[in-house]
Amino acid sequence: MPNEFNASILFVDDEPEILTALTRLLRSKDLTVHTAISGEKGLQILEQQNIDIVVSDKNMPGMNGNEFLQKVAEQWPETVRIMLTAYTELNDVIAAINSGRVWSYMTKPWNNDELKLNIQQALNYSEFLAERSLLRHTLEQVQTKRKRNFMKFIGQSTAMQFVYDAIENCASSNASVFITGPSGAGKELAVDALHKLSSRKNHPLICLNCAAIPSELMESEIFGHIKGAFSGAVANRDGAATLADGGTLFLDELGEMDIGLQAKILRFIQTGTFKKVGNNKEEKVNIRFISATNREPFKAIEEGRLREDLYYRLNVISINIPPLKDRENDACQIAQYFLNRFSDIEQKVFVGLSSDAGTLIKNYSWPGNVRQLENTIHSAVVMSEDPLLTEQILASQLQLNQTQMAELLRKKSATAELESIYQASSNPINHLQDNKIHETSAVRSLAEVERAAIEHAIALCHDNIVKAASLLEVSPSTLYRKIQQWQD
Numbered sequence: 001m002p003n004e005f006n007a008s009i010l011f012v013d014d015e016p017e018i019l020t021a022l023t024r025l026l027r028s029k030d031l032t033v034h035t036a037i038s039g040e041k042g043l044q045i046l047e048q049q050n051i052d053i054v055v056s057d058k059n060m061p062g063m064n065g066n067e068f069l070q071k072v073a074e075q076w077p078e079t080v081r082i083m084l085t086a087y088t089e090l091n092d093v094i095a096a097i098n099s100g101r102v103w104s105y106m107t108k109p110w111n112n113d114e115l116k117l118n119i120q121q122a123l124n125y126s127e128f129l130a131e132r133s134l135l136r137h138t139l140e141q142v143q144t145k146r147k148r149n150f151m152k153f154i155g156q157s158t159a160m161q162f163v164y165d166a167i168e169n170c171a172s173s174n175a176s177v178f179i180t181g182p183s184g185a186g187k188e189l190a191v192d193a194l195h196k197l198s199s200r201k202n203h204p205l206i207c208l209n210c211a212a213i214p215s216e217l218m219e220s221e222i223f224g225h226i227k228g229a230f231s232g233a234v235a236n237r238d239g240a241a242t243l244a245d246g247g248t249l250f251l252d253e254l255g256e257m258d259i260g261l262q263a264k265i266l267r268f269i270q271t272g273t274f275k276k277v278g279n280n281k282e283e284k285v286n287i288r289f290i291s292a293t294n295r296e297p298f299k300a301i302e303e304g305r306l307r308e309d310l311y312y313r314l315n316v317i318s319i320n321i322p323p324l325k326d327r328e329n330d331a332c333q334i335a336q337y338f339l340n341r342f343s344d345i346e347q348k349v350f351v352g353l354s355s356d357a358g359t360l361i362k363n364y365s366w367p368g369n370v371r372q373l374e375n376t377i378h379s380a381v382v383m384s385e386d387p388l389l390t391e392q393i394l395a396s397q398l399q400l401n402q403t404q405m406a407e408l409l410r411k412k413s414a415t416a417e418l419e420s421i422y423q424a425s426s427n428p429i430n431h432l433q434d435n436k437i438h439e440t441s442a443v444r445s446l447a448e449v450e451r452a453a454i455e456h457a458i459a460l461c462h463d464n465i466v467k468a469a470s471l472l473e474v475s476p477s478t479l480y481r482k483i484q485q486w487q488d
């Protein structure tokens with residue numbers, strides 16, 4: 001019997017000849033056939049083996065087929081259950097199907113081709129169930145793994161989950177890390193997390209902002225100097241390289257560093273050795289390098305501001321911090337965090353953000369990223385006289401006019417509508433109603449929506465009520481009852 005996955009089937013019947021005949025009929029390299037002479041023996045096999053389909057006789061001494069299949073339904077709900085029965089007992093089978101105990105039935109005596117076809121359908125259904133449970137399991141794993149916060153980061157967007165995972169995975173390595181991302185997105189928080197999660201955490205993390213230090217002082221800032229090395233060098237001084245020994249050295253805005261000095265940095269990274277300014281003695285240190293830029297590194301290389309060899313030396317592992325606007329609902333979560341923090345600092349009491357303030361935060365593009373959000377909430381907390389942080393106070397801190405604010409709030413309804421359409425279309429039942437999804441303007445009663453969903457599911461399953469019920473995740477008896485009600 002052709003089958004995409006290696007399946008197993010269990011036949012339960014008190015007549016050994018029937019078991020032998022069924023085994024012979026279905027013998028195939030893709031299908032393992034088990035047999036049991038009673039319901040009790042069948043349960044023992046189910047305890048030990050992974051069984052995809054159970055086919056059970058109804059009338060058996062001891063535990064009858066109904067009791068046996070009821071137990072299977074309770075303990076192994078993913079196993080497809082079929083009842084083998086005489087034509088005269090069809091009423092009992094319908095009751096068993098309606099209760100959800102049985103998925104389908106086969107009649108005795110059987111027609112070989114029909115029986116094979118029936119088993120093939122059960123195999124397809126079993127495969128569908130297996131895929132569904134795998135999907136559920138994977139989704140559950142993804143959901144439970146999803147972090148709401150990470151180190152000092154707030155936010156549970158998918159984009160940030162990649163960042164959290166990358167930081168966690170490479171924190172313990174000594175390989176150099178290059179962090180990219182727009183200004184204010186959280187590159188420094190990433191550096192902090194990388195250091196604190198590494199074995200170097202008890203040693204210093206030294207940060208040097210290459211854009212903030214004048215180029216003539218940079219060499220001394222990094223390597224230190226000895227007394228008299230240049231005018232103003234009145235005493236020996238250790239630089240960042242010495243201070244960071246055993247720990248991490250963070251070079252921020254690397255592209256702003258003098259190109260001549262970049263050659264010395266390259267040598268320092270390659271050998272771990274350096275000379276203080278004015279001294280010929282080499283010193284050796286053990287440092288992990290992290291660098292960052294909020295500019296496009298290849299553009300800096302093209303423009304001759306960043307040495308290509310230095311870039312590749314530092315960019316062993318790269319981490320990109322996405323802009324705030326690409327992080328789903330993170331802005332609202334971060335805003336709430338800053339609201340709590342700044343109301344404590346400013347000793348003011350807030351009950352929260354108004355719903356429109358939340359919409360504005362969600363829809364605004366935050367070109368200055370988290371830093372801009374932080375400053376906006378801080379100033380709004382200071383300026384607000386209301387215990388509810390409103391959209392008006394935020395708009396005034398962001399210097400938005402009424403039209404811009406209205407536009408941001410209007411986006412809400414469009415987004416909400418799109419989201420509801422998306423949700424409707426990603427639901428397998430509503431997906432069947434494709435042509436009805438766009439009728440959002442005509443509000444339909446719940447009963448109408450329910451009936452349409454049921455009718456579409458039944459049509460999709462070619463009038464197989466049991467399958468339709470399974471798709472709709474209700475019992476077949478519920479569907480029969482509903483259909484009966486429409487006909488009354």
Ligand SMILES: Nc1ncnc2c1ncn2[C@@H]1O[C@H](COP(=O)(O)OP(=O)(O)OP(=O)(O)O)[C@@H](O)[C@H]1O
Nearest residue numbers: 153154155182183184185186187188189294370371
């Ligand atoms: N996900 C976050 N949750 C909470 N606070 C954050 C988050 N990301 C950043 N911040 C805060 O936002 C501010 C800016 O972050 P950070 O200094 O790390 O940005 P940056 O990318 O290094 O910026 P720049 O490129 O301008 O140096 C900091 O106060 C930081 O604590």
